[in-house]
Amino acid sequence: MNTYLDCIPCFFSQALFAARQAGCNEQQQKQVLDEISRLVPQLSMNASPPENAVPIYRIINRISGSTDPFAEIKEQSNKAAQSVYPDLVRRVESASDPLLTAVEIAISGNIIDYGANRDIDLKEEIENILDQEDKAVHRESRELFDIESLRAGLAAARELVYIGDNAGEIVFDKILVSAITKFYPEIRILYAVRGKPIINDVTLADARTTGMDKLCEVVSSGSPAPGAVPDFVSPEFNELLNKADIIISKGQGNYEALSGSGLPILFLLRVKCDIIARHIPAELGDFCLIK
Amino acid sequence: MNTYLDCIPCFFSQALFAARQAGCNEQQQKQVLDEISRLVPQLSMNASPPENAVPIYRIINRISGSTDPFAEIKEQSNKAAQSVYPDLVRRVESASDPLLTAVEIAISGNIIDYGANRDIDLKEEIENILDQEDKAVHRESRELFDIESLRAGLAAARELVYIGDNAGEIVFDKILVSAITKFYPEIRILYAVRGKPIINDVTLADARTTGMDKLCEVVSSGSPAPGAVPDFVSPEFNELLNKADIIISKGQGNYEALSGSGLPILFLLRVKCDIIARHIPAELGDFCLIK
Numbered sequence: 001m002n003t004y005l006d007c008i009p010c011f012f013s014q015a016l017f018a019a020r021q022a023g024c025n026e027q028q029q030k031q032v033l034d035e036i037s038r039l040v041p042q043l044s045m046n047a048s049p050p051e052n053a054v055p056i057y058r059i060i061n062r063i064s065g066s067t068d069p070f071a072e073i074k075e076q077s078n079k080a081a082q083s084v085y086p087d088l089v090r091r092v093e094s095a096s097d098p099l100l101t102a103v104e105i106a107i108s109g110n111i112i113d114y115g116a117n118r119d120i121d122l123k124e125e126i127e128n129i130l131d132q133e134d135k136a137v138h139r140e141s142r143e144l145f146d147i148e149s150l151r152a153g154l155a156a157a158r159e160l161v162y163i164g165d166n167a168g169e170i171v172f173d174k175i176l177v178s179a180i181t182k183f184y185p186e187i188r189i190l191y192a193v194r195g196k197p198i199i200n201d202v203t204l205a206d207a208r209t210t211g212m213d214k215l216c217e218v219v220s221s222g223s224p225a226p227g228a229v230p231d232f233v234s235p236e237f238n239e240l241l242n243k244a245d246i247i248i249s250k251g252q253g254n255y256e257a258l259s260g261s262g263l264p265i266l267f268l269l270r271v272k273c274d275i276i277a278r279h280i281p282a283e284l285g286d287f288c289l290i291k
Numbered sequence: 292m293n294t295y296l297d298c299i300p301c302f303f304s305q306a307l308f309a310a311r312q313a314g315c316n317e318q319q320q321k322q323v324l325d326e327i328s329r330l331v332p333q334l335s336m337n338a339s340p341p342e343n344a345v346p347i348y349r350i351i352n353r354i355s356g357s358t359d360p361f362a363e364i365k366e367q368s369n370k371a372a373q374s375v376y377p378d379l380v381r382r383v384e385s386a387s388d389p390l391l392t393a394v395e396i397a398i399s400g401n402i403i404d405y406g407a408n409r410d411i412d413l414k415e416e417i418e419n420i421l422d423q424e425d426k427a428v429h430r431e432s433r434e435l436f437d438i439e440s441l442r443a444g445l446a447a448a449r450e451l452v453y454i455g456d457n458a459g460e461i462v463f464d465k466i467l468v469s470a471i472t473k474f475y476p477e478i479r480i481l482y483a484v485r486g487k488p489i490i491n492d493v494t495l496a497d498a499r500t501t502g503m504d505k506l507c508e509v510v511s512s513g514s515p516a517p518g519a520v521p522d523f524v525s526p527e528f529n530e531l532l533n534k535a536d537i538i539i540s541k542g543q544g545n546y547e548a549l550s551g552s553g554l555p556i557l558f559l560l561r562v563k564c565d566i567i568a569r570h571i572p573a574e575l576g577d578f579c580l581i582k
Contacts, residue, residue, distance in 0.1 A: 005317070008324050009303035016296055026296070030336065033299050037331035040324060 001256045003045050003052050004275045011056055012036060018060050018199065022069030035059045048256045050227030057198055057226075068197035070167075077112050077168025077200060078209050088175050100147055102179035103268065107287045109172025110165060110251050110270045112200070144282055145289045150248075150266050154184045157245035163192045163221065163228050163258075164202040165251030170210050173250065177215050189216040190240060195233075198226045201253070227257030252276050266291060292547045295566045298340050299331060302347055309351050309490065313360030326350045339547045341518030348489055348517075359488035361458075368403050368459025368491060369500050379466050391438055393470035394559065398578045400463025401456060401542050401561040404491070435573055436580045441539075441557050445475045448536035454483045454512065454519050454549075455493040456542030461501050464541065468506050480507035481531060486524075489517045492544070518548030543567050557582060 019032040043052050088105050095101035164170050194201045207218040222234030247265040255267045271277045271286040310323040334343050379396050386392035455461050485492045498509040513525025538556040546558045562568045562577040
């Protein structure tokens with residue numbers, strides 16, 4: 001997906017939030033905004049938003065002197081999500097359609113995203129996830145919630161690449177990875193994380209903290225962007241993507257990076273900005289499972 | 292009020308909205324954003340947001356070739372507001388405290404603001420204004436809704452300058468101007484409009500279209516900014532401000548321009564952004580009548 005003009009104001013507000021998160025003082029925050037301003041005329045609108053995010057977050061890291069401004073947020077997200085993990089497991093165990101419930105839980109976890117959605121109250125969000133009747137899940141819409149394609153894809157697959165998105169969210173992904181392992185034991189599952197810290201995106205450290213590495217193989221995509229941008233991933237990961245029978249891509253960043261790639265991807269995401277809503281098209285807040 | 296760092300992302304989204312409103316094509320919209328980017332490092336954070344808005348909207352006008360991109364929106368706003376005017380009059384006539392009701396109606400009209408609030412559905416908003424029980428009005432809070440200072444100020448005043456804010460909203464202002472005329476017939480009322488079109492702010496044309504000029508004297512502040520910025524108003528208007536016994540200032544833009552000026556101002560506004568909410572301090576959506 002290309003960068004839209006509407007992404008530009010959003011880059012500035014994301015950057016300001018990240019600069020504060022990185023401990024920048026007022027003057028450094030202004031410097032971040034000024035340097036991004038100088039960058040804007042050079043951004044390619046043919047690149048995807050996560051591609052353009054790379055030089056933006058590089059500016060923040062340089063000015064703040066931090067390589068991982070969201071470390072604390074990621075730790076808190078993992079902890080908060082882990083505290084509800086047993087409840088999530090019980091929900092799947094008692095569900096009439098455990099795979100469907102696991103998919104819904106995995107998509108629910110996609111609300112934990114400090115890129116698109118900076119005002120989240122983690123505890124409240126997780127309670128919402130657990131309480132809600134998932135009104136926005138398009139179970140009735142094959143187009144926006146294509147669970148049958150997922151079932152068919154899994155039934156035929158031997159190798160699955162599951163591209164993670166955010167810290168915290170990874171705990172919700174464990175629910176789906178477990179369900180797939182249970183119902184499709186033949187499938188080799190590779191859970192992919194970012195190549196280095198960017199925003200609150202999931203890295204190898206989060207996969208270890210949350211025990212994802214106990215459930216399946218964990219690999220680095222090599223991407224330094226908040227999305228598995230094909231031009232930015234490692235050659236090894238590119239190879240994995242190309243030979244995978246099915247790819248599960250979580251979240252907006254991966255959707256922005258990979259939609260239109262021609263790979264056998266199912267995108268699982270919550271719609272958190274107007275631009276993605278328009279691009280899919282869907283409504284803000286929707287739970288989507290789309291090709 | 293100084294410009295906050297959070298105003299910078301907002302300048303970009305306002306500009307993109309205005310560029311589209313002005314009929315700019317995609318390429319021109321990008322040019323607008325690029326030129327504003329070049330401007331950002333030169334913006335003074337010690338200037339108020341409406342001061343900084345002037346060069347921004349100048350860029351949009353130059354690139355679009357339009358001197359009044361919001362002309363149509365202003366016309367629609369005036370019409371929509373005028374269609375409910377008789378109902379507003381009846382509400383004041385049947386109110387137990389007509390001045391209070393007129394003040395609340397005038398503040399309600401401040402939702403018609405395409406600077407801070409671009410997603411408004413005018414008809415829906417006006418219906419909300421008429422339906423609501425004004426839960427957010429701080430009638431009980433002397434600090435945020437200081438009606439007694441307004442009454443005392445009016446009782447002692449001979450000359451009032453009422454600084455208007457937006458088209459459409461001016462019709463709601465007529466309700467308050469009428470009430471003041473009725474209950475304080477000794478007061479000379481001067482209703483001030485912007486010096487030239489900027490966003491959907493009120494100009495002489497709107498005062499004539501809506502008949503405000505039949506109720507009281509209408510003057511131009513001379514300000515080309517979306518706020519009566521002291522450095523930008525005409526010397527004649529500055530003199531009017533300095534000799535006024537009481538000044539009613541409508542909306543966020545005038546609040547940003549004039550808060551801290553030391554003039555005998557009562558600010559009537561709805562809180563439409565986090566920065567203003569923090570500055571007052573109040574909550575988003577609040578109806579304020581403050582010194």
